[in-house]
Amino acid sequence: MEELTFEEAFAELEAAVAALQDGQMPLEQALQHYQEGMKLAQHCNELLQKAELTVQQLSVDSTGALSIQPLELE
Amino acid sequence: MYFPDDIDASSVVSVTVLALYLKELLERNDILQNIWVHGEVSNCKTYPSGHCYFTLKEGEAQIPCVFFKYARLRSSAPDLKNGMAVALNGRVAFYERDGKVQFYAEDARLLGEGALFQRFEQLKARLAAEGLFDAERKRPLPAQPAVIGIVTSTQAAALRDMLRVLRTRYPLVEVILAPSLVQGSEAPASIAAALDLLNEHGEADVIIVGRGGGSVEELWAFNEEVVARAISRSRIPVISGVGHETDFTIADFVADHRASTPTAAATAAVPDIEEWRADVLEKQQVLSDLMRDRLFDVEDQLKHARRDLQRASPRSLIDSRRRQLDDLTERLQIRIQHSISLRNERLRGVALQLHSLSPLLTIARGYAVVRRDADGSVVANVQQVQAGDALTIQVQDGYIPVEVRP
Numbered sequence: 001m002e003e004l005t006f007e008e009a010f011a012e013l014e015a016a017v018a019a020l021q022d023g024q025m026p027l028e029q030a031l032q033h034y035q036e037g038m039k040l041a042q043h044c045n046e047l048l049q050k051a052e053l054t055v056q057q058l059s060v061d062s063t064g065a066l067s068i069q070p071l072e073l074e
Numbered sequence: 075m076y077f078p079d080d081i082d083a084s085s086v087v088s089v090t091v092l093a094l095y096l097k098e099l100l101e102r103n104d105i106l107q108n109i110w111v112h113g114e115v116s117n118c119k120t121y122p123s124g125h126c127y128f129t130l131k132e133g134e135a136q137i138p139c140v141f142f143k144y145a146r147l148r149s150s151a152p153d154l155k156n157g158m159a160v161a162l163n164g165r166v167a168f169y170e171r172d173g174k175v176q177f178y179a180e181d182a183r184l185l186g187e188g189a190l191f192q193r194f195e196q197l198k199a200r201l202a203a204e205g206l207f208d209a210e211r212k213r214p215l216p217a218q219p220a221v222i223g224i225v226t227s228t229q230a231a232a233l234r235d236m237l238r239v240l241r242t243r244y245p246l247v248e249v250i251l252a253p254s255l256v257q258g259s260e261a262p263a264s265i266a267a268a269l270d271l272l273n274e275h276g277e278a279d280v281i282i283v284g285r286g287g288g289s290v291e292e293l294w295a296f297n298e299e300v301v302a303r304a305i306s307r308s309r310i311p312v313i314s315g316v317g318h319e320t321d322f323t324i325a326d327f328v329a330d331h332r333a334s335t336p337t338a339a340a341t342a343a344v345p346d347i348e349e350w351r352a353d354v355l356e357k358q359q360v361l362s363d364l365m366r367d368r369l370f371d372v373e374d375q376l377k378h379a380r381r382d383l384q385r386a387s388p389r390s391l392i393d394s395r396r397r398q399l400d401d402l403t404e405r406l407q408i409r410i411q412h413s414i415s416l417r418n419e420r421l422r423g424v425a426l427q428l429h430s431l432s433p434l435l436t437i438a439r440g441y442a443v444v445r446r447d448a449d450g451s452v453v454a455n456v457q458q459v460q461a462g463d464a465l466t467i468q469v470q471d472g473y474i475p476v477e478v479r480p
Contacts (some may be wrong), residue, residue: 003158005220005246006218006246006350007218007220007246008118009356009360010218010350010353010354013354013357013361014357016361017357017360017361017364019365020361020364020365020368022225023368023371024476026371027368030365030368031365032112032364034361034364035128037357037358037361038358038362040360041354041355041357041358044350044354045351045354047246048246048347048354051238051245051246051347052245053237053241053245053247053248053249054248054249055237055248055249055251056224056226056248056249056250056251057250057251057252057253058250058251058252058272058275059252062272066271066274066275068275071249071251
Protein backbone atom coordinates (compact mmCIF):
# COMPACT_ATOMS: atom_id res chain seq x y z
CA MET A 1 0.00 0.00 0.00
CA GLU A 2 2.93 2.34 0.70
CA GLU A 3 3.70 2.27 -2.99
CA LEU A 4 0.28 3.50 -4.06
CA THR A 5 -0.10 7.01 -5.46
CA PHE A 6 -2.87 9.11 -4.08
CA GLU A 7 -5.02 8.48 -7.12
CA GLU A 8 -4.54 4.73 -6.94
CA ALA A 9 -5.18 4.66 -3.22
CA PHE A 10 -8.28 6.79 -3.61
CA ALA A 11 -9.59 4.56 -6.39
CA GLU A 12 -9.10 1.53 -4.15
CA LEU A 13 -10.78 3.36 -1.31
CA GLU A 14 -13.78 3.97 -3.54
CA ALA A 15 -13.73 0.29 -4.49
CA ALA A 16 -13.69 -0.72 -0.82
CA VAL A 17 -16.70 1.49 -0.17
CA ALA A 18 -18.51 0.02 -3.16
CA ALA A 19 -17.68 -3.51 -2.01
CA LEU A 20 -18.94 -2.80 1.47
CA GLN A 21 -22.21 -1.53 0.05
CA ASP A 22 -22.92 -5.09 -0.99
CA GLY A 23 -24.85 -6.33 2.00
CA GLN A 24 -24.59 -9.96 0.92
CA MET A 25 -20.85 -10.15 1.37
CA PRO A 26 -19.67 -12.50 4.12
CA LEU A 27 -18.88 -10.63 7.30
CA GLU A 28 -15.27 -11.63 7.39
CA GLN A 29 -14.76 -10.34 3.88
CA ALA A 30 -16.64 -7.13 4.74
CA LEU A 31 -14.36 -6.62 7.72
CA GLN A 32 -11.34 -7.08 5.50
CA HIS A 33 -12.67 -4.46 3.08
CA TYR A 34 -13.37 -2.14 5.95
CA GLN A 35 -9.90 -2.47 7.43
CA GLU A 36 -8.34 -2.16 4.00
CA GLY A 37 -10.45 0.94 3.29
CA MET A 38 -9.49 2.56 6.56
CA LYS A 39 -5.83 1.95 5.85
CA LEU A 40 -6.24 3.40 2.37
CA ALA A 41 -7.94 6.50 3.76
CA GLN A 42 -5.09 6.89 6.22
CA HIS A 43 -2.60 6.52 3.39
CA CYS A 44 -4.45 9.11 1.32
CA ASN A 45 -4.42 11.53 4.23
CA GLU A 46 -0.72 11.03 4.76
CA LEU A 47 -0.02 11.59 1.08
CA LEU A 48 -2.07 14.79 1.13
CA GLN A 49 -0.20 15.86 4.22
CA LYS A 50 3.27 15.46 2.86
CA ALA A 51 2.63 16.16 -0.83
CA GLU A 52 5.19 18.43 -2.41
CA LEU A 53 5.05 19.64 -5.99
CA THR A 54 7.83 18.22 -8.17
CA VAL A 55 8.83 20.04 -11.31
CA GLN A 56 10.90 18.46 -14.03
CA GLN A 57 12.09 19.71 -17.33
CA LEU A 58 11.80 17.75 -20.54
CA SER A 59 14.33 18.25 -23.27
CA VAL A 60 15.96 16.55 -26.19
CA ASP A 61 19.66 15.83 -25.93
CA SER A 62 22.21 15.98 -28.76
CA THR A 63 21.46 12.41 -29.84
CA GLY A 64 17.76 13.23 -30.17
CA ALA A 65 16.78 11.25 -27.08
CA LEU A 66 14.35 12.60 -24.52
CA SER A 67 15.85 13.55 -21.22
CA ILE A 68 14.20 14.72 -18.08
CA GLN A 69 15.71 16.46 -15.09
CA PRO A 70 14.57 18.43 -12.08
CA LEU A 71 13.91 22.06 -12.89
CA GLU A 72 15.54 24.61 -10.65
CA LEU A 73 13.77 27.92 -10.67
CA GLU A 74 15.77 30.71 -9.16
CA MET B 75 -7.95 84.20 -78.83
CA TYR B 76 -6.07 87.40 -77.97
CA PHE B 77 -2.89 87.25 -75.95
CA PRO B 78 -1.10 90.28 -74.59
CA ASP B 79 1.86 91.41 -76.56
CA ASP B 80 4.41 90.48 -73.94
CA ILE B 81 3.45 86.78 -74.14
CA ASP B 82 4.46 84.58 -76.97
CA ALA B 83 1.15 83.18 -78.01
CA SER B 84 2.73 80.13 -79.54
CA SER B 85 4.18 79.10 -76.16
CA VAL B 86 0.92 79.24 -74.25
CA VAL B 87 -0.91 75.88 -73.78
CA SER B 88 -4.46 75.27 -72.78
CA VAL B 89 -5.45 73.58 -69.49
CA THR B 90 -6.53 70.59 -71.45
CA VAL B 91 -3.15 70.29 -72.99
CA LEU B 92 -1.43 70.70 -69.65
CA ALA B 93 -3.69 68.13 -68.06
CA LEU B 94 -3.07 65.72 -70.86
CA TYR B 95 0.61 66.35 -70.54
CA LEU B 96 0.56 65.68 -66.81
CA LYS B 97 -1.51 62.59 -67.39
CA GLU B 98 0.92 61.31 -69.96
CA LEU B 99 3.86 62.18 -67.77
CA LEU B 100 2.53 60.06 -64.89
CA GLU B 101 1.28 57.25 -67.07
CA ARG B 102 4.60 56.85 -68.79
CA ASN B 103 6.38 56.36 -65.46
CA ASP B 104 6.68 52.63 -64.89
CA ILE B 105 7.20 53.00 -61.16
CA LEU B 106 3.99 54.92 -60.76
CA GLN B 107 2.00 52.44 -62.81
CA ASN B 108 2.47 49.57 -60.39
CA ILE B 109 3.32 50.64 -56.91
CA TRP B 110 2.53 49.65 -53.33
CA VAL B 111 1.86 52.47 -50.97
CA HIS B 112 0.86 52.26 -47.33
CA GLY B 113 -0.96 54.64 -45.07
CA GLU B 114 -4.14 55.12 -43.09
CA VAL B 115 -7.57 55.25 -44.66
CA SER B 116 -9.63 58.38 -44.00
CA ASN B 117 -12.67 60.15 -45.45
CA CYS B 118 -13.71 56.82 -46.83
CA LYS B 119 -16.96 56.77 -48.76
CA THR B 120 -18.46 54.04 -50.86
CA TYR B 121 -21.06 55.19 -53.33
CA PRO B 122 -24.13 53.28 -54.51
CA SER B 123 -22.22 52.72 -57.72
CA GLY B 124 -19.86 50.53 -55.66
CA HIS B 125 -16.85 52.77 -56.16
CA CYS B 126 -14.97 53.62 -53.06
CA TYR B 127 -13.32 57.00 -52.52
CA PHE B 128 -10.98 57.80 -49.68
CA THR B 129 -7.80 59.58 -48.71
CA LEU B 130 -4.65 57.71 -47.79
CA LYS B 131 -2.75 59.62 -45.14
CA GLU B 132 0.62 59.23 -43.57
CA GLY B 133 2.32 61.89 -41.48
CA GLU B 134 1.75 65.28 -43.05
CA ALA B 135 1.09 63.88 -46.52
CA GLN B 136 -2.00 62.53 -48.17
CA ILE B 137 -3.19 61.35 -51.52
CA PRO B 138 -6.75 60.94 -52.79
CA CYS B 139 -7.58 57.40 -53.76
CA VAL B 140 -10.28 55.62 -55.65
CA PHE B 141 -11.05 51.94 -55.56
CA PHE B 142 -13.40 51.12 -58.37
CA LYS B 143 -16.00 48.47 -57.95
CA TYR B 144 -14.58 46.16 -60.63
CA ALA B 145 -11.12 46.38 -59.02
CA ARG B 146 -12.47 45.72 -55.57
CA LEU B 147 -14.43 42.70 -56.65
CA ARG B 148 -11.55 40.97 -58.34
CA SER B 149 -9.12 41.69 -55.50
CA SER B 150 -8.85 40.05 -52.06
CA ALA B 151 -9.10 43.45 -50.42
CA PRO B 152 -11.12 43.86 -47.22
CA ASP B 153 -13.85 46.46 -47.01
CA LEU B 154 -11.99 49.64 -46.25
CA LYS B 155 -12.88 51.68 -43.25
CA ASN B 156 -11.53 54.85 -41.73
CA GLY B 157 -8.51 54.30 -39.54
CA MET B 158 -7.41 51.10 -41.24
CA ALA B 159 -3.74 50.72 -41.90
CA VAL B 160 -3.48 49.40 -45.42
CA ALA B 161 -1.06 48.85 -48.22
CA LEU B 162 -2.54 49.68 -51.61
CA ASN B 163 -1.40 48.36 -54.91
CA GLY B 164 -2.27 50.43 -57.95
CA ARG B 165 -1.23 53.29 -60.16
CA VAL B 166 -0.95 57.03 -59.90
CA ALA B 167 -2.75 59.16 -62.47
CA PHE B 168 -3.87 62.70 -63.04
CA TYR B 169 -7.59 63.21 -62.97
CA GLU B 170 -8.06 66.14 -65.30
CA ARG B 171 -11.65 66.97 -64.40
CA ASP B 172 -10.77 67.67 -60.75
CA GLY B 173 -7.23 68.62 -61.56
CA LYS B 174 -5.68 66.29 -59.06
CA VAL B 175 -3.25 63.50 -58.87
CA GLN B 176 -5.07 60.40 -57.71
CA PHE B 177 -4.24 56.87 -56.71
CA TYR B 178 -6.21 54.16 -58.50
CA ALA B 179 -6.22 51.09 -56.27
CA GLU B 180 -6.22 47.61 -57.71
CA ASP B 181 -5.77 45.75 -54.44
CA ALA B 182 -5.51 46.46 -50.72
CA ARG B 183 -4.08 44.57 -47.78
CA LEU B 184 -4.53 45.21 -44.13
CA LEU B 185 -1.44 46.02 -42.14
CA GLY B 186 -0.45 45.66 -38.49
CA GLU B 187 -3.19 44.56 -36.11
CA GLY B 188 -5.66 44.79 -38.90
CA ALA B 189 -3.64 42.37 -40.97
CA LEU B 190 -3.24 40.05 -38.02
CA PHE B 191 -6.93 40.20 -37.38
CA GLN B 192 -7.70 39.35 -40.97
CA ARG B 193 -5.34 36.39 -40.90
CA PHE B 194 -6.86 35.32 -37.63
CA GLU B 195 -10.34 35.38 -39.12
CA GLN B 196 -9.24 33.52 -42.22
CA LEU B 197 -7.41 30.78 -40.32
CA LYS B 198 -10.23 30.52 -37.82
CA ALA B 199 -12.76 30.07 -40.61
CA ARG B 200 -10.60 27.49 -42.34
CA LEU B 201 -9.92 25.42 -39.22
CA ALA B 202 -13.55 25.69 -38.16
CA ALA B 203 -14.61 24.39 -41.56
CA GLU B 204 -12.19 21.50 -41.06
CA GLY B 205 -13.93 20.70 -37.80
CA LEU B 206 -10.99 21.40 -35.52
CA PHE B 207 -13.13 23.41 -33.13
CA ASP B 208 -16.00 20.94 -32.98
CA ALA B 209 -17.41 20.30 -29.55
CA GLU B 210 -17.25 16.53 -30.13
CA ARG B 211 -13.49 16.82 -30.43
CA LYS B 212 -13.13 18.27 -26.95
CA ARG B 213 -11.85 15.67 -24.56
CA PRO B 214 -12.73 15.74 -20.88
CA LEU B 215 -9.94 16.77 -18.56
CA PRO B 216 -8.75 14.09 -16.14
CA ALA B 217 -10.25 14.53 -12.70
CA GLN B 218 -7.08 13.44 -10.95
CA PRO B 219 -4.05 14.15 -13.08
CA ALA B 220 -0.85 12.65 -11.74
CA VAL B 221 1.38 14.40 -14.24
CA ILE B 222 0.84 17.79 -15.85
CA GLY B 223 2.76 18.90 -18.89
CA ILE B 224 3.37 22.61 -19.28
CA VAL B 225 4.42 24.32 -22.49
CA THR B 226 5.61 27.84 -21.85
CA SER B 227 8.77 29.88 -21.42
CA THR B 228 10.96 29.16 -18.41
CA GLN B 229 11.59 32.88 -18.24
CA ALA B 230 8.00 33.97 -18.00
CA ALA B 231 6.11 34.97 -14.90
CA ALA B 232 3.32 32.80 -16.23
CA LEU B 233 5.24 29.63 -15.30
CA ARG B 234 5.75 30.84 -11.76
CA ASP B 235 2.07 31.73 -11.50
CA MET B 236 1.05 28.30 -12.71
CA LEU B 237 3.45 26.48 -10.38
CA ARG B 238 2.22 28.58 -7.46
CA VAL B 239 -1.37 27.60 -8.17
CA LEU B 240 -0.48 23.92 -8.56
CA ARG B 241 1.58 23.94 -5.38
CA THR B 242 -1.29 25.45 -3.42
CA ARG B 243 -4.16 23.54 -4.93
CA TYR B 244 -2.73 20.15 -5.70
CA PRO B 245 0.90 19.50 -4.72
CA LEU B 246 0.41 15.78 -5.42
CA VAL B 247 0.93 16.43 -9.07
CA GLU B 248 4.19 16.12 -10.94
CA VAL B 249 4.94 18.87 -13.42
CA ILE B 250 6.87 18.24 -16.58
CA LEU B 251 7.88 21.42 -18.30
CA ALA B 252 8.58 21.41 -22.02
CA PRO B 253 10.14 24.82 -22.44
CA SER B 254 9.32 26.83 -25.53
CA LEU B 255 9.58 30.30 -26.91
CA VAL B 256 6.28 32.09 -26.55
CA GLN B 257 6.79 35.10 -28.77
CA GLY B 258 8.68 35.99 -31.89
CA SER B 259 8.92 34.36 -35.27
CA GLU B 260 10.28 31.07 -33.94
CA ALA B 261 7.69 30.73 -31.22
CA PRO B 262 5.01 28.88 -33.21
CA ALA B 263 7.34 26.07 -34.26
CA SER B 264 8.83 25.99 -30.77
CA ILE B 265 5.41 25.65 -29.12
CA ALA B 266 4.38 22.94 -31.58
CA ALA B 267 7.63 21.04 -30.96
CA ALA B 268 7.18 21.23 -27.19
CA LEU B 269 3.64 19.87 -27.49
CA ASP B 270 4.90 17.02 -29.67
CA LEU B 271 7.70 16.35 -27.19
CA LEU B 272 5.27 15.95 -24.31
CA ASN B 273 3.22 13.58 -26.43
CA GLU B 274 6.31 11.60 -27.30
CA HIS B 275 7.23 11.40 -23.63
CA GLY B 276 3.65 10.36 -23.01
CA GLU B 277 3.42 10.58 -19.24
CA ALA B 278 1.43 13.76 -18.87
CA ASP B 279 -2.29 13.33 -18.23
CA VAL B 280 -3.05 16.85 -19.35
CA ILE B 281 -1.06 19.66 -20.97
CA ILE B 282 -1.26 23.37 -20.29
CA VAL B 283 -0.03 25.59 -23.09
CA GLY B 284 0.12 29.28 -22.42
CA ARG B 285 1.81 32.54 -21.67
CA GLY B 286 1.02 35.69 -19.78
CA GLY B 287 -0.56 38.83 -21.12
CA GLY B 288 0.97 40.94 -23.85
CA SER B 289 0.19 42.86 -27.01
CA VAL B 290 -1.65 41.21 -29.85
CA GLU B 291 1.66 40.74 -31.65
CA GLU B 292 3.25 39.17 -28.57
CA LEU B 293 0.43 36.67 -28.26
CA TRP B 294 0.42 36.01 -31.97
CA ALA B 295 2.27 32.71 -31.90
CA PHE B 296 -0.86 31.14 -30.42
CA ASN B 297 -2.78 32.14 -33.53
CA GLU B 298 -0.50 30.26 -35.89
CA GLU B 299 -1.63 27.20 -37.73
CA VAL B 300 1.33 25.03 -36.64
CA VAL B 301 0.31 25.55 -33.03
CA ALA B 302 -3.31 24.78 -33.80
CA ARG B 303 -2.27 21.59 -35.61
CA ALA B 304 0.02 20.50 -32.77
CA ILE B 305 -2.82 20.98 -30.27
CA SER B 306 -5.28 19.09 -32.43
CA ARG B 307 -2.95 16.12 -32.90
CA SER B 308 -2.01 15.93 -29.23
CA ARG B 309 -3.18 12.62 -27.77
CA ILE B 310 -3.14 14.28 -24.36
CA PRO B 311 -5.93 16.77 -23.57
CA VAL B 312 -4.75 20.36 -23.86
CA ILE B 313 -5.73 23.39 -21.81
CA SER B 314 -4.94 26.79 -23.30
CA GLY B 315 -4.24 29.77 -21.09
CA VAL B 316 -3.05 32.68 -23.16
CA GLY B 317 -2.92 36.33 -22.13
CA HIS B 318 -5.81 37.91 -20.28
CA GLU B 319 -9.52 37.24 -20.04
CA THR B 320 -10.28 39.23 -23.16
CA ASP B 321 -7.70 37.58 -25.39
CA PHE B 322 -8.97 34.85 -27.65
CA THR B 323 -6.51 32.88 -29.74
CA ILE B 324 -6.82 30.11 -32.30
CA ALA B 325 -5.15 27.87 -29.71
CA ASP B 326 -8.10 28.58 -27.42
CA PHE B 327 -10.54 27.36 -30.05
CA VAL B 328 -8.63 24.14 -30.75
CA ALA B 329 -7.79 23.32 -27.13
CA ASP B 330 -9.92 20.85 -25.22
CA HIS B 331 -10.43 23.49 -22.58
CA ARG B 332 -9.92 27.24 -22.86
CA ALA B 333 -8.80 29.01 -19.73
CA SER B 334 -8.71 32.79 -19.70
CA THR B 335 -5.21 33.05 -18.19
CA PRO B 336 -2.28 30.75 -17.33
CA THR B 337 -3.37 30.90 -13.69
CA ALA B 338 -6.89 29.89 -14.63
CA ALA B 339 -5.46 27.07 -16.75
CA ALA B 340 -3.52 25.69 -13.79
CA THR B 341 -6.64 25.97 -11.67
CA ALA B 342 -8.69 24.11 -14.27
CA ALA B 343 -6.08 21.37 -14.60
CA VAL B 344 -6.22 20.11 -11.02
CA PRO B 345 -8.75 19.55 -8.29
CA ASP B 346 -8.42 21.40 -5.02
CA ILE B 347 -6.57 19.35 -2.42
CA GLU B 348 -9.03 20.60 0.18
CA GLU B 349 -11.79 18.96 -1.79
CA TRP B 350 -9.73 15.80 -1.76
CA ARG B 351 -9.28 15.98 1.96
CA ALA B 352 -13.02 16.33 2.26
CA ASP B 353 -13.52 13.46 -0.18
CA VAL B 354 -11.20 11.14 1.73
CA LEU B 355 -12.93 12.10 4.96
CA GLU B 356 -16.30 11.44 3.43
CA LYS B 357 -15.25 8.03 2.14
CA GLN B 358 -13.90 7.21 5.58
CA GLN B 359 -17.21 8.19 7.10
CA VAL B 360 -19.17 6.14 4.58
CA LEU B 361 -16.90 3.19 5.26
CA SER B 362 -17.48 3.44 9.00
CA ASP B 363 -21.23 3.86 8.60
CA LEU B 364 -21.45 0.88 6.29
CA MET B 365 -19.43 -1.27 8.64
CA ARG B 366 -21.46 -0.20 11.65
CA ASP B 367 -24.71 -0.91 9.85
CA ARG B 368 -23.34 -4.24 8.80
CA LEU B 369 -22.34 -5.10 12.34
CA PHE B 370 -25.75 -4.05 13.64
CA ASP B 371 -27.31 -6.30 11.04
CA VAL B 372 -25.11 -9.18 12.03
CA GLU B 373 -25.83 -8.61 15.70
CA ASP B 374 -29.51 -8.58 14.92
CA GLN B 375 -29.26 -11.76 12.93
CA LEU B 376 -27.32 -13.35 15.74
CA LYS B 377 -30.03 -12.43 18.24
CA HIS B 378 -32.68 -13.90 16.03
CA ALA B 379 -30.67 -17.02 15.42
CA ARG B 380 -30.07 -17.51 19.11
CA ARG B 381 -33.75 -17.20 19.82
CA ASP B 382 -34.61 -19.61 17.05
CA LEU B 383 -31.99 -21.99 18.30
CA GLN B 384 -33.34 -21.86 21.81
CA ARG B 385 -36.79 -22.64 20.53
CA ALA B 386 -35.56 -25.56 18.52
CA SER B 387 -33.21 -26.90 21.22
CA PRO B 388 -33.95 -30.32 22.98
CA ARG B 389 -33.04 -28.52 26.13
CA SER B 390 -36.30 -26.68 26.05
CA LEU B 391 -38.05 -30.05 25.80
CA ILE B 392 -36.05 -31.26 28.76
CA ASP B 393 -36.90 -28.11 30.61
CA SER B 394 -40.53 -28.55 29.87
CA ARG B 395 -40.45 -32.20 30.96
CA ARG B 396 -38.59 -31.19 34.07
CA ARG B 397 -41.25 -28.64 34.79
CA GLN B 398 -43.91 -31.27 34.28
CA LEU B 399 -41.99 -33.58 36.60
CA ASP B 400 -41.62 -30.87 39.21
CA ASP B 401 -45.27 -30.21 38.90
CA LEU B 402 -46.17 -33.81 39.35
CA THR B 403 -43.78 -34.22 42.27
CA GLU B 404 -45.28 -31.24 43.96
CA ARG B 405 -48.78 -32.50 43.45
CA LEU B 406 -47.73 -35.92 44.77
CA GLN B 407 -46.14 -34.36 47.83
CA ILE B 408 -49.23 -32.33 48.50
CA ARG B 409 -51.31 -35.41 48.17
CA ILE B 410 -49.04 -37.47 50.45
CA GLN B 411 -48.95 -34.68 52.95
CA HIS B 412 -52.66 -34.55 52.87
CA SER B 413 -53.04 -38.27 53.35
CA ILE B 414 -50.49 -38.29 56.18
CA SER B 415 -52.22 -35.54 58.04
CA LEU B 416 -55.51 -37.31 57.51
CA ARG B 417 -54.03 -40.43 59.09
CA ASN B 418 -52.55 -38.39 61.88
CA GLU B 419 -55.94 -36.98 62.61
CA ARG B 420 -57.36 -40.44 62.72
CA LEU B 421 -54.53 -41.71 64.86
CA ARG B 422 -55.01 -38.92 67.29
CA GLY B 423 -58.69 -39.81 67.56
CA VAL B 424 -57.92 -43.49 68.15
CA ALA B 425 -55.22 -42.58 70.70
CA LEU B 426 -57.67 -40.48 72.63
CA GLN B 427 -60.12 -43.31 72.54
CA LEU B 428 -57.43 -45.71 73.53
CA HIS B 429 -56.35 -43.51 76.32
CA SER B 430 -59.83 -43.36 77.78
CA LEU B 431 -59.91 -47.15 77.81
CA SER B 432 -56.37 -47.59 79.17
CA PRO B 433 -55.94 -49.75 82.29
CA LEU B 434 -53.48 -47.18 83.50
CA LEU B 435 -56.35 -44.92 84.33
CA THR B 436 -57.76 -47.74 86.50
CA ILE B 437 -54.35 -48.29 88.13
CA ALA B 438 -54.24 -44.63 88.90
CA ARG B 439 -57.37 -45.00 90.87
CA GLY B 440 -55.46 -47.59 93.17
CA TYR B 441 -55.92 -50.81 91.29
CA ALA B 442 -52.86 -52.92 90.36
CA VAL B 443 -51.94 -55.33 87.64
CA VAL B 444 -50.08 -58.53 88.61
CA ARG B 445 -48.00 -60.37 86.07
CA ARG B 446 -46.11 -63.63 86.32
CA ASP B 447 -42.49 -62.91 85.59
CA ALA B 448 -42.11 -66.27 83.90
CA ASP B 449 -44.43 -65.61 81.02
CA GLY B 450 -45.60 -62.02 81.61
CA SER B 451 -49.22 -63.20 81.79
CA VAL B 452 -51.68 -61.24 83.89
CA VAL B 453 -52.72 -62.99 87.04
CA ALA B 454 -56.43 -62.78 87.25
CA ASN B 455 -57.20 -65.73 89.65
CA VAL B 456 -55.47 -67.83 92.34
CA GLN B 457 -55.10 -71.01 90.34
CA GLN B 458 -52.65 -69.24 88.12
CA VAL B 459 -49.92 -69.05 90.75
CA GLN B 460 -48.03 -71.46 93.01
CA ALA B 461 -45.85 -70.79 96.01
CA GLY B 462 -42.50 -69.44 95.07
CA ASP B 463 -43.66 -67.85 91.75
CA ALA B 464 -42.04 -64.46 91.01
CA LEU B 465 -44.66 -61.87 90.29
CA THR B 466 -44.54 -58.14 89.47
CA ILE B 467 -47.19 -55.79 90.65
CA GLN B 468 -47.74 -52.72 88.51
CA VAL B 469 -49.02 -49.71 90.37
CA GLN B 470 -49.54 -46.10 89.36
CA ASP B 471 -45.94 -45.01 89.68
CA GLY B 472 -43.92 -48.20 89.11
CA TYR B 473 -43.46 -51.94 89.66
CA ILE B 474 -43.19 -53.95 92.89
CA PRO B 475 -41.41 -57.33 92.62
CA VAL B 476 -43.01 -59.94 95.01
CA GLU B 477 -42.85 -63.67 95.70
CA VAL B 478 -45.82 -65.89 96.40
CA ARG B 479 -45.49 -67.22 99.93
CA PRO B 480 -46.07 -70.93 100.62
